[in-house]
Amino acid sequence: MSTRQHRKSYLRPLIVPLVAVAFSGYFAWHGWHGSFGIEARRQLDREATRLAAELDAIHKERATIERRVALLRASSLESDMLDERAREILGFANANEVVVFAGGRKPVVKN
Template identity: 65%
Template structure:
């Protein structure tokens, strides 16, 4: 009777841990750099913060415009506001009159 003796291989015991390590590295890399990874989340959070700041600015601007529009409504018509708009739009200011605007944005809008 003959028996076969195999020589112990160095690769065979390391094969399963090596494959497991490669799979782990693959998923870790995609977890960090992938389309839904940590890096993409950081970029989205930065973009969301920037857009929230723009949203706050636009809300403040809209609130200011709504206040000015409310002053021109027939129910609450303010004569000073009507006089200011008529002078600005129609150019009815006298040469010796000085017009002082409340804000820089209002002055920029009125110059157009």
């Protein structure tokens, strides 16, 4: 009877640990950089902060507009607001008035 002797391989005992390290590295990489990872969460937080600031600015602008509209309602009509809107829409002014338009339109002066 003959026996066969094999040389011990140095790589064979390292196969399982190397595969485990490769899988761990794969999941660690995607846990950090993936679409649901830590970096993605940081970007979402920055975006949420930016959008919250934009929402606050829009709420302030809306409140300003609502205050101006409230002055034009029939129950509390203010003649200055009505005059201002009419001049802005029509673009007219009297000859003895000085009118400054911020929008860039020039008024038509009637005598």
